[in-house]
Amino acid sequence: MLMVSSLLAATSIVEPLILEQLGLERNALWVTAYMVVLAAMFLGVISLIAMFCIWWERKVAGHMQARIGPNRVGPIGILQSLADGMKLLLKEDLTPGVADHFLYRLAPYLAFAPVFAAFIALPFGPNLTVEPRLNVGVFWILAMLSVEVMGVILAGWASNNKWAIYGAMREACQMVSYEIPLGISIIVGVMTAGTLNMVMLGHIQGGGIHTWLIYRNPFVFLAFFVFFVASLASNKRAPFDLPESESELVAGFHTEYSGLRWSFFFFAEYGAMFIVGGIQAALFLGGWHDPFGLLGWWYQKALANYTIDPTGMNVASLLLLNVIGVGIFVTKALGIIFVQMWLRWTLPRPRIDQVLYACVKVLLPMACVLLLGAAVWQWLIPERPGIPWKDYQPWDLADWFRAGYGAAGVTQLVLTLVGIGMFSAVVGWVMYAAATGRNNKQRLTEPAPLDRVPDNLVKA
Amino acid sequence: MMGAILGQGGVELTDAGTVSAVLFYVFALLTGGAALAVVFSRNIVRTAVALLFTLAGVAGLYFLLSAEFLAAVQLVVYAGGTLILIVFGVMLTSKSQFARFEPKLGEVIVAMSVGVILLFALILGIFHTTFASNALSLDEYPVAKLGQVLLGDYLVPFELISVLLLVVMIGAAYLAKGRRRDEPRTEKPTLSRAARQWS
Numbered sequence: 146m147l148m149v150s151s152l153l154a155a156t157s158i159v160e161p162l163i164l165e166q167l168g169l170e171r172n173a174l175w176v177t178a179y180m181v182v183l184a185a186m187f188l189g190v191i192s193l194i195a196m197f198c199i200w201w202e203r204k205v206a207g208h209m210q211a212r213i214g215p216n217r218v219g220p221i222g223i224l225q226s227l228a229d230g231m232k233l234l235l236k237e238d239l240t241p242g243v244a245d246h247f248l249y250r251l252a253p254y255l256a257f258a259p260v261f262a263a264f265i266a267l268p269f270g271p272n273l274t275v276e277p278r279l280n281v282g283v284f285w286i287l288a289m290l291s292v293e294v295m296g297v298i299l300a301g302w303a304s305n306n307k308w309a310i311y312g313a314m315r316e317a318c319q320m321v322s323y324e325i326p327l328g329i330s331i332i333v334g335v336m337t338a339g340t341l342n343m344v345m346l347g348h349i350q351g352g353g354i355h356t357w358l359i360y361r362n363p364f365v366f367l368a369f370f371v372f373f374v375a376s377l378a379s380n381k382r383a384p385f386d387l388p389e390s391e392s393e394l395v396a397g398f399h400t401e402y403s404g405l406r407w408s409f410f411f412f413a414e415y416g417a418m419f420i421v422g423g424i425q426a427a428l429f430l431g432g433w434h435d436p437f438g439l440l441g442w443w444y445q446k447a448l449a450n451y452t453i454d455p456t457g458m459n460v461a462s463l464l465l466l467n468v469i470g471v472g473i474f475v476t477k478a479l480g481i482i483f484v485q486m487w488l489r490w491t492l493p494r495p496r497i498d499q500v501l502y503a504c505v506k507v508l509l510p511m512a513c514v515l516l517l518g519a520a521v522w523q524w525l526i527p528e529r530p531g532i533p534w535k536d537y538q539p540w541d542l543a544d545w546f547r548a549g550y551g552a553a554g555v556t557q558l559v560l561t562l563v564g565i566g567m568f569s570a571v572v573g574w575v576m577y578a579a580a581t582g583r584n585n586k587q588r589l590t591e592p593a594p595l596d597r598v599p600d601n602l603v604k605a
Numbered sequence: 606m607m608g609a610i611l612g613q614g615g616v617e618l619t620d621a622g623t624v625s626a627v628l629f630y631v632f633a634l635l636t637g638g639a640a641l642a643v644v645f646s647r648n649i650v651r652t653a654v655a656l657l658f659t660l661a662g663v664a665g666l667y668f669l670l671s672a673e674f675l676a677a678v679q680l681v682v683y684a685g686g687t688l689i690l691i692v693f694g695v696m697l698t699s700k701s702q703f704a705r706f707e708p709k710l711g712e713v714i715v716a717m718s719v720g721v722i723l724l725f726a727l728i729l730g731i732f733h734t735t736f737a738s739n740a741l742s743l744d745e746y747p748v749a750k751l752g753q754v755l756l757g758d759y760l761v762p763f764e765l766i767s768v769l770l771l772v773v774m775i776g777a778a779y780l781a782k783g784r785r786r787d788e789p790r791t792e793k794p795t796l797s798r799a800a801r802q803w804s
Binding site: 176177245247248251255279280281284285287288289290291292294295298299302303310313314317318320321324339340341 | 624648650651654657661673674676677678680681684685686688689690692693696697747748749
């Protein structure tokens, strides 16, 4: 049913072109068929993302633990997920005898369908959103993420297994605590942008790195980190993976699941990771735009040309621009996912009460202070409204002062420098670790010297 | 303005009427069928799941009416928040795994009469209202408008509702706390010093 509502909104720039080529008229039958094809395509995209992320996660985990990770199936093990998928397809699909059979079978779909539906609002490029007119895009994704939780809770409950129920209950109380800081930190960003539409959010950040929303004021900058922590809890990622803490609850809510149904939970989890990364990319980190604002500048020119003459080179230019945009957007989202993996294999898991404490007593007040601060800040130092390159020249600081937004411009530049400094420190750290890791690995594999000879080996 | 900026977006249907009619019936069936399941299912958790589908169906109807904000709120607040709290409550309180409703005859009669009265009131209300044929023009940005109206013209009712919610929350916290205070302590902890330190 959630799929139906996502299909409702199918759209693309390609669709009119296909119609023209086939010489067909757009009627209800065509639209339905087109939606089905688009849905199948998105299913493929999500599966591909999930499979890639699972392989990548295992690789990252391997390197962090001084081993290699999957390396047998395909070059550098890249086809490992495909092999695992085949195995899961062939496994027996078990349902416990004492389970609530109907709910047990329904739960994996209830977990996966909302994640699938959330993809309709993600802006992959200026013209590559499934539904660009969705004016509540950010809110829609938030809604889908909160519906996904229902599937997880039901899975645990319907399994009729004490470990699974513990997992489900942890998920329920974790959800109640993280959802409010998550929502409020999104509101801080949205307040600065003045829109909930994901495509619009992308367009207003097109003037280069200093127009990205995260650098608009210090409060949004901090809200990004609050959102990141809350989103870890939302994705059930370590250190907040209490619902499936495999060292205490067997496998948490999916203890009883096997085969394809089990893999649905993983598709949902990795899909949700990509969505959360996508929100952070689109809402805070400039969407599909590069740090220099070149793509935003190009888009304004290409769009102007396209409006005058929608043929030939102008279409090609717009399409190329969209393809580059997809590349940048996906790179940003995958970067966020990498940080999630990095944290997962670094941090130990807290207890459930510590998670609740962190979310309700630390993150929530922090988010509220940020919300108030952002409101006051905007009242004192107004943001520059409009779309860069269209309404103003983003790199011309003198123009900012002339228009009366000098303070905002200087703030954004200073914050950008801070952000770039932090980012390059982190990247330098990772590079250093990657470069020295090889030596450490060799040191670890050396045979350990014995302190003393074991008793049973001592000759009498 | 929005259309120009967002560029080539959206499938504009030539026979939009048919598609939205079909979708209306799909969502209406979903809502109605799931609502019947809510009424007739005896298992509390299954009832909650059926309620999820009802709420999602209503959200779909909101989407068909271009009330996307309302639809998203419906999903966040009811499907995502309230329902999960219901299931959580059931998990914490029910003694057996699959708690069942066993309503008494009196309860059934009261509930049915309330339902019938409500149904008649709604039908009467619908027949006595004259609906504007083309109420809204959707070329404005409706969510921003909604926000301005809520925090402008209707600020007082909006704040009153939030105060009401606050009162409910404080009341619930008070009730939960008060009951715990009355409980007599049955047994003394008999843990060793080391265990107490780590518990």
